[in-house]
Amino acid sequence: MEFDLPLIWFGIIIFATLMYIVMDGFDLGIGILFPFIHDEDDRDVMVNTVAPVWDGNETWLVLGGASLLGAFPLAYAIVLEALTIPLLIMLLALIFRGVAFEFRFKSSAETKPFWDKAFMFGSIIATFAQGVVLGAFISGVSVDGQRFSGSSFDWLSPFSLFCGFGLMLAYALLGATWLVKKCTGTLKTTMQQLAKVLAICLLMTIGIVSLWTPFVQPNIALRWFSLPNLFYFAPVPLLVLLCTKALIRALNTEDDYRPFLLTLALIFLGFSGLGISIWPHIIPPTISLWQAAAPESSLGFMLIGALMIIPLILAYTFWSYYVFRGKVTKDAGYH
Amino acid sequence: MFDFDATVLARIQFAFTVSFHIIFPAITIGLATYLAVLEGLWLKTNNQIYQQLYQFWVKIFAINFGMGVVSGIVMAYQFGTHWSGFSAFAGSVTGPLLTYEVLTAFFLEAGFLGVMLFGQNKVGKKLHFFATCMVATGTVISTFWILASNSWMHTPQGFEIIDNRVVPIDWWQIVFNPSFPYRLTHMTVAAFLSSAFFVGASAAWQLLKGNDTPAIRKMLSMAMWMALIVAPLQAVIGDFHGLNTLEYQPVKIAAMEGHWRNEGNEPTPLILFAMPDMDKQTNHFSLEIPGLASLILKHDITKQVPALTEFPAEDWPNVPLVFWSFRVMVGLGVLMILAGVWSLYLRRKQTLYSNRLFLRLVLLLGPAGLIATLAGWFTTELGRQPWVIQGLMRTQDAVSSHSVTHLSLSLMMFVICYFGIFGVGYRYMMRLISKGPVSQGIEHHG
Numbered sequence: 087m088e089f090d091l092p093l094i095w096f097g098i099i100i101f102a103t104l105m106y107i108v109m110d111g112f113d114l115g116i117g118i119l120f121p122f123i124h125d126e127d128d129r130d131v132m133v134n135t136v137a138p139v140w141d142g143n144e145t146w147l148v149l150g151g152a153s154l155l156g157a158f159p160l161a162y163a164i165v166l167e168a169l170t171i172p173l174l175i176m177l178l179a180l181i182f183r184g185v186a187f188e189f190r191f192k193s194s195a196e197t198k199p200f201w202d203k204a205f206m207f208g209s210i211i212a213t214f215a216q217g218v219v220l221g222a223f224i225s226g227v228s229v230d231g232q233r234f235s236g237s238s239f240d241w242l243s244p245f246s247l248f249c250g251f252g253l254m255l256a257y258a259l260l261g262a263t264w265l266v267k268k269c270t271g272t273l274k275t276t277m278q279q280l281a282k283v284l285a286i287c288l289l290m291t292i293g294i295v296s297l298w299t300p301f302v303q304p305n306i307a308l309r310w311f312s313l314p315n316l317f318y319f320a321p322v323p324l325l326v327l328l329c330t331k332a333l334i335r336a337l338n339t340e341d342d343y344r345p346f347l348l349t350l351a352l353i354f355l356g357f358s359g360l361g362i363s364i365w366p367h368i369i370p371p372t373i374s375l376w377q378a379a380a381p382e383s384s385l386g387f388m389l390i391g392a393l394m395i396i397p398l399i400l401a402y403t404f405w406s407y408y409v410f411r412g413k414v415t416k417d418a419g420y421h
Numbered sequence: 422m423f424d425f426d427a428t429v430l431a432r433i434q435f436a437f438t439v440s441f442h443i444i445f446p447a448i449t450i451g452l453a454t455y456l457a458v459l460e461g462l463w464l465k466t467n468n469q470i471y472q473q474l475y476q477f478w479v480k481i482f483a484i485n486f487g488m489g490v491v492s493g494i495v496m497a498y499q500f501g502t503h504w505s506g507f508s509a510f511a512g513s514v515t516g517p518l519l520t521y522e523v524l525t526a527f528f529l530e531a532g533f534l535g536v537m538l539f540g541q542n543k544v545g546k547k548l549h550f551f552a553t554c555m556v557a558t559g560t561v562i563s564t565f566w567i568l569a570s571n572s573w574m575h576t577p578q579g580f581e582i583i584d585n586r587v588v589p590i591d592w593w594q595i596v597f598n599p600s601f602p603y604r605l606t607h608m609t610v611a612a613f614l615s616s617a618f619f620v621g622a623s624a625a626w627q628l629l630k631g632n633d634t635p636a637i638r639k640m641l642s643m644a645m646w647m648a649l650i651v652a653p654l655q656a657v658i659g660d661f662h663g664l665n666t667l668e669y670q671p672v673k674i675a676a677m678e679g680h681w682r683n684e685g686n687e688p689t690p691l692i693l694f695a696m697p698d699m700d701k702q703t704n705h706f707s708l709e710i711p712g713l714a715s716l717i718l719k720h721d722i723t724k725q726v727p728a729l730t731e732f733p734a735e736d737w738p739n740v741p742l743v744f745w746s747f748r749v750m751v752g753l754g755v756l757m758i759l760a761g762v763w764s765l766y767l768r769r770k771q772t773l774y775s776n777r778l779f780l781r782l783v784l785l786l787g788p789a790g791l792i793a794t795l796a797g798w799f800t801t802e803l804g805r806q807p808w809v810i811q812g813l814m815r816t817q818d819a820v821s822s823h824s825v826t827h828l829s830l831s832l833m834m835f836v837i838c839y840f841g842i843f844g845v846g847y848r849y850m851m852r853l854i855s856k857g858p859v860s861q862g863i864e865h866h867g
């Protein structure tokens with residue numbers, strides 16, 4: 087049997103990106119929610135809910151980058167060069183928030199507020215930059231032969247900025263529902279209230295992005311509104327609506343798990359829209375994933391490792407979450 | 422000397438960020454193994470000293486690890502943002518190797534780190550020990566893959582060039598390329614040495630302050646055993662590494678030796694000190710030992726070592742930089758060997774923990790491992806110039822097409838942020854070290 091290796095790797099990269107958005111999404115979301123919580127102890131609890139797992143979450147970002155380099159070197163080279171500025175901003179912001187996990191607890195009382203801010207702004211800026219990267223990616227990258235042919239600021243557009251804003255809402259909602267699951271008392275109720283507002287805002291944002299996307303890329307419009315396709319996509323908006331409704335209902339109950347799971351479903355739906363929009367390009371709007379693929383010998387070599395090791399990674403990641411299961415409270419801070 | 426064109430700026434930025442990065446892995450790799458040993462000894466002997474030391478070093482490890490992770494992510498993305506020519510040309514080789522590193526090492530480290538740092542009360546002792554061992558294993562596996570990738574850039578093999586890009590043919594040959602075994606062992610030992618002197622200097626500091634406890638003595642003792650055994654080993658590995666480089670990158674060796682030309686049949690001298698001058702193609706103020714370089718590199722006093730002028734000048738690296746960073750590394754290596762031997766002598770005289778001159782030297786050598794590691798990398802990487810992949814791709818063809826303004830600004834941002842953040846991180850580490858290990862068990866953060 088012949089395997090379509092580039093296609094399999096496209097799938098793995100989408101999977102890694104989705105894992106990243108979901109996993110690092112809620113821990114970035116916690117930083118985005120910092121402005122709404124002022125109590126120091128509450129903030130400690132919030133950070134402690136993710137302190138043991140944030141590093142593993144961020145590793146999915148590294149997997150996405152590394153496998154893009156290995157499987158689609160041309161795409162990695164061209165897309166990253168085009169998006170250098172927002173990516174560097176994201177990386178620097180991730181540094182600030184990453185070290186803040188440790189520094190917050192090692193600093194003196196006078197400097198702790200500084201690292202609180204570093205965590206908060208780092209999370210906010212990193213998320214915003216990621217959204218801009220996504221938006222700019224959908225909008226397309228100019229290519230001449232094998233090289234990026236645009237300018238340093240091609241990524242800057244109202245659409246990409248709006249995507250940055252949208253991703254902040256998505257991560258904040260993930261963070262809030264995660265905290266509903268991990269916290270008790272007033273912190274939990276605050277998060278339930280916040281999550282409801284965020285869910286409605288996110289719904290509107292998904293709507294706007296969906297209407298806007300076809301206009302930034304004529305190809306996408308073609309794909310969306312041609313006949314058999316329209317028929318396949320029609321259920322997606324419907325499911326998004328249903329999900330949001332169920333989410334708000336769940337937030338009105340004491341349920342711990344359902345809000346988080348429904349948010350995951352919502353994010354997943356939004357993300358599938360993105361996949362449909364760029365398919366089958368790895369550098370929209372011109373270069374297909376087969377054109378940018380690495381030689382078979384690279385793809386095959388990587389695939390052996392990925393198929394054997396990713397299940398193991400999922401297993402011990404799950405175990406680590408299991409070890410740190412349950413509610414986190416003020417006195418039981420295990421940091 | 423420097424016209425700051427885009428390539429130079431991109432190189433400075435890469436050198437700056439990777440130099441900051443390697444400081445953290447060097448300590449992470451060594452400390453992770455040290456922590457695994459401490460915890461293992463504690464489980465086996467139930468001696469409280471080991472637990473005290475574990476509790477003490479795990480906090481420092483946590484800060485260092487966090488800084489290693491965030492500075493590493495920058496590296497992984499920089500290949501695309503700043504070296505897009507390189508990535509498009511050779512990503513088919515470096516990408517899969519980096520992917521294996523993520524799959525087999527980064528996830529392992531990150532997945533078990535949470536349990537290692539925060540799980541003392543959540544899992545049993547044995548399982549906790551297992552988590553520590555997994556983190557330590559992860560750091561070594563990480564070294565394996567990244568050095569395979571880097572060594573391949575120095576001694577590439579196992580590929581063909583088709584349509585102006587690298588197509589891998591034989592992965593075994595790619596991973597186990599000629600310089601890889603030497604670079605892997607040399608770097609792993611460098612990490613152990615860096616950590617040994619880091620730990621040793623912390624102990625010496627405490628002892629000099631008059632804080633003389635069994636745990637602190639144990640720290641110094643373990644560190645100095647490590648130095649005694651491993652520092653000479655490093656010199657031997659380094660020698661073999663040099664022989665390998667002579668075979669595959671003779672220009673680099675000529676630059677390291679400051680060796681400009683061979684006259685007649687005269688054997689090559691070893692230059693201890695000199696000011697190499699690239700314009701005049703000669704050394705000023707040189708102090709040499711006749712024939713010694715022939716002896717070291719050829720193992721034969723009559724054979725000559727290839728000289729710079731036997732190669733086209735456009736293939737030369739920056740000779741003074743390579744020459745001097747090599748000497749810094751070797752000089753520090755010799756000091757470490759001496760410190761190890763001295764410690765053995767003092768042990769026999771039973772004054773290891775009280776000889777202040779020795780303790781001061783060990784304190785001074787605290788950063789020596791890290792400085793030698795950096796100097797070694799500068800020798801290796803600058804010595805490969807003007808190639809980014811030896812013989813295959815020139816550095817100037819590897820770089821992305823960003824403007825000079827763009828690159829200057831981003832370099833400035835990196836410099837400011839790195840010095841700020843990692844400077845503070847180092848302060849926190851030093852503050853923890855200055856407190857020294859304490860005798861009670863688990864304690865809370867203040």
Ligand code: HDD
Nearest residue numbers: 145148446449486489490493494496497527560563564567
């Ligand atoms: C000798 C070993 C060594 C060397 C030469 C490098 N690294 Fe490194 N790196 C490590 C050893 C290491 C490590 C020990 O595995 C780290 C350090 C601290 C840590 O947490 O993991 C790490 C972390 C680390 C991370 C974060 C991993 C995570 O998310 O957990 C990335 C993405 C990289 N590195 C990438 C690179 C790149 C692209 C390099 C080349 C330019 C590089 N490293 C040089």
Ligand code: HEM
Nearest residue numbers: 432435436439440443567570571798799802803806809816
């Ligand atoms: C971590 C330790 C390392 C240090 C301290 C280090 C140091 C350096 C330095 C100083 C340069 C600049 C040389 C110059 O441009 O004049 C450089 C360049 C470079 N190195 Fe390394 N390096 C390290 C590891 C690696 C690894 C593991 C890889 C590959 C996987 C790598 C790939 C490169 C590349 C792509 C360049 C840029 C092109 C160039 O300037 O040659 N380096 N490195």
Ligand code: HEM
Nearest residue numbers: 604607611614656659660663666754790793794797798801
């Ligand atoms: C004392 C005798 C030593 C000798 C003879 C020696 C030899 C060498 C040589 C020849 C290279 C260049 C490899 C190349 O051509 O690419 C090198 C690189 C390097 N050295 Fe050393 N070295 C010594 C000590 C040390 C010490 C004490 C450290 C650190 C603790 C160290 C760390 C490194 C590192 C990190 C590199 C770059 C990575 C590599 O290419 O292996 N070396 N060494």
